[in-house]
Amino acid sequence: xxxxxxxxxxxxxxxxxxxxxxxxxxxxxxxxxxxxxxxxxxxxxxxxxxxxxxxxxxxxxxxxxxxxxxxxxxxxxxxxxxxxxxxxxxxxxxxxxxxxxxxxxxxxxxx
Amino acid sequence: xxxxxxxxxxxxxxxxxxxxxxxxxxxxxxxxxxxxxxxxxxxxxxxxxxxxxxxxxxxxxxxxxxxxxxxxxxxxxxxxxxxxxxxxxxxxxxxxxxxxxxxxxxxxxxxx
Numbered sequence: 001x002x003x004x005x006x007x008x009x010x011x012x013x014x015x016x017x018x019x020x021x022x023x024x025x026x027x028x029x030x031x032x033x034x035x036x037x038x039x040x041x042x043x044x045x046x047x048x049x050x051x052x053x054x055x056x057x058x059x060x061x062x063x064x065x066x067x068x069x070x071x072x073x074x075x076x077x078x079x080x081x082x083x084x085x086x087x088x089x090x091x092x093x094x095x096x097x098x099x100x101x102x103x104x105x106x107x108x109x110x111x
Numbered sequence: 112x113x114x115x116x117x118x119x120x121x122x123x124x125x126x127x128x129x130x131x132x133x134x135x136x137x138x139x140x141x142x143x144x145x146x147x148x149x150x151x152x153x154x155x156x157x158x159x160x161x162x163x164x165x166x167x168x169x170x171x172x173x174x175x176x177x178x179x180x181x182x183x184x185x186x187x188x189x190x191x192x193x194x195x196x197x198x199x200x201x202x203x204x205x206x207x208x209x210x211x212x213x214x215x216x217x218x219x220x221x222x223x
Contacts, residue, residue: 011173032210043115043214044154087154091210097161099144099212103153109156 003027004088009106013031020105022088025069030092033064033075037084038104044087047073085108113138115215117202123221124192132218133185134202142205143185144212147171147198154201160185192222 005023024033036047048055048062049073049094055062061074075082087104091097115136124130136143144159146169156169159180174196176188185204189196202215 002117016143029134036212041148041199041217041219043203043216044212049211092177098159098167099156100170101146101154103151 001103003090003100004102006088006105008106009101011108011110012078013082013110014080015077016111018078018082018107020073020075020088020107021070022073023070024090025037025087028092029080029092031090032092033062033068033071034089034091035062036062036087036089037082038087039081039084047086052061055101078109078110080108080111083107112164113203113213115204115213117200119218119220120216121219123223124134125194125223127191130189130192130220132184132189132200132202132220134187135183135213136185136202136203136213137183138203138206139182140204140206140213140214141182142212143179144169144203145185145187146201146203147196148201148217149198158199166191167217181212190222196220198221 032049032051035047036044036046048060050062064071085106087101087106116135143163145157146154148154155171157175158177160166200218203212205212
């Protein structure tokens with residue numbers, strides 16, 4: 001079973017911020033939160049990851065709650081090209097083992 | 112250019128005819144993995160490898176084999192394909208310390 005829970009789908013208006021939630025209530029202290037997205041049937045693309053501090057890069061921001069049981073991926077100004085399935089996973093960085101993706105959130109950007 | 116390549120990209124075959132899907136990465140990554148993706152089921156891990164000669168089962172290993180004789184290559188072998196292995200397959204690799212996975216473009220397999 002996936003270690004994360006995400007809503008199956010979400011809508012967001014073009015130009016607005018898209019906020020995608022993820023629950024990971026059983027996360028361990030050494031597990032990182034990673035976000036990927038998949039556009040159509042292309043290979044998933046890495047977006048961002050974090051441990052406990054909020055993170056930002058050129059694609060998105062990641063907000064992790066203080067208790068680390070949930071996080072939010074923020075796409076600040078969504079465009080039609082951000083329409084994709086977004087996956088949140090947890091894994092221990094530096095220790096490579098089984099990875100469980102789950103079904104992700106299908107984000108629809110509305111014109 | 113850093114990349115993960117898969118071949119073939121599309122394959123139609125018949126039940127029982129052995130096939131191999133190749134995966135190669137040019138980033139000197141230690142970790143490599145195979146996933147399958149089916150409608151409504153998301154990405155499911157088949158096998159993974161932490162380094163040369165080290166492989167382990169993911170969530171759905173039945174009917175598949177892998178090998179890791181070289182660091183850059185991680186072929187997926189279907190000894191006797193069946194229609195329920197019709198799927199979209201992705202190979203991925205990552206460097207151990209970062210955990211960030213790079214995915215290949217996918218192989219769409221149809222088993223008749």
